[in-house]
Amino acid sequence: MQILFIAGQNDEERLRYKDFVSRWLTAFDNYVPELKIHVYPDDNFDPDDIEVVLIWKHPYGLLNKFKNLKAIQVMAAGVDHALADKELPNVPIARIIDPDMAKDLAQYAAAYVLKIIKRIDHWQQKQKEHRWTKQPPFNFSHLTIGIMGLGAMG
Template identity: 35%
Template sequence: MAILFNSPQDDAGEFEAWRKPLTAADPNMELRFWPNVGRVEDIDYALVWLPEPGDMQRYPNLKVIFNLGAGVDKLLADKTLPYHIPIVRLVDPGLTSGMTEYVLLHTLRHHRGQHVLDQQQKDRVWRQKLFPLSRNRRVGIMGLGVLGADAAAKLVALDFDVAGWSRQHKSLPGVTSYHGEDGLEAFLARTEILICLLPLTAETRGILNAKLLAQLPKGACLINAARGGHLVDADLIAALDSGHIAHATLDVFHKEPLPADNPFWVHPKITVTPHVASLTQPETAIPVVLDGIRLHKTGRPIPNTVDLKKGY
């Protein structure tokens, strides 16, 4: 059995981090590092992240594509994909915990006004800032899939007042649920810290726009750890400059790496992180891949298989 590892951003060291555990689990398993794939007819499964458009159609015996991450929008943009085979989003425990850590870190930073304290340090100003109790801080998460649900549960455990908004109604312990277009306005009106963890689809592209930001309470903060395509950049800058939005933490962008001349780098009310909210960890991802292969071989459905109609 041959598995293609097609992740051009990774180096040989990352490849080895995947190859050794996979081959240890099954000595008959051969991991091939793109572009040195050998006979294309040998490839049974593919582990990919941002493969070159058109590459996936080269493998006539390909059975499953595992996307090395939870977001598949860029993969699905390749219209030559073999859509007749399962395409699986890799949602593993390490990816989930990493995203939750990021959400907690920056929610707490916004909750306690750390951006104000950072500026005070630069200005050598000693001024204590009172922040509300966590139970009085209203946090809202857009997107209640595996990542959003886990982050919501951890925020509830910290006693935040948590609400979620999703395409369809979700019932989560301690979380006030809103859904659909009809529930969006009320969700935004009560949200002081907005966290975007939505999948990027035709319906959600550009959803973080001037209209949406204006529906948040004055002084609200934004965390976007989903996709750059969710955000209308100019609308955010306008909302920050007007004072309606107090601060934004951005981990994802329309173009990555973020160009050096992008105004986000130097805006005093924006925190930029280089798409590190959550990264796929071989230690926790490999068991998920192996389980997916076993399920496929026995004819059973693989969790997190992409619904092409929904786009995720």
């Protein structure tokens, strides 16, 4: 089985995701050292040999070049960027489900809600201006906050 890792829609993004790809390749190598993963566009590979692609923000239309493609693994929790490719081949698409990632994202969402409710940006600006005027308290104990979602993170 030949695997190809594609991260980034252009050279600028590929450079930005270089460390991301490197960490994944190291992780794969630690668990399955015999597995050969090519990296797009750096490695020399035959597109007809590629059966699985690992993607993160791939160039749209590129995946159709792999005539023997059997699966797409999105290297993130969401698949929105993959589904935005109008020329996506008709093969199974998998995503990553990571309990730690789900916890991190839940904490991020909670922190952002608190940032808005507690008007952190407003108070940071007042601090820069050295203006300590008393404002009404911003307590959210009387509010109900709903969180909606589907899947592992929802």
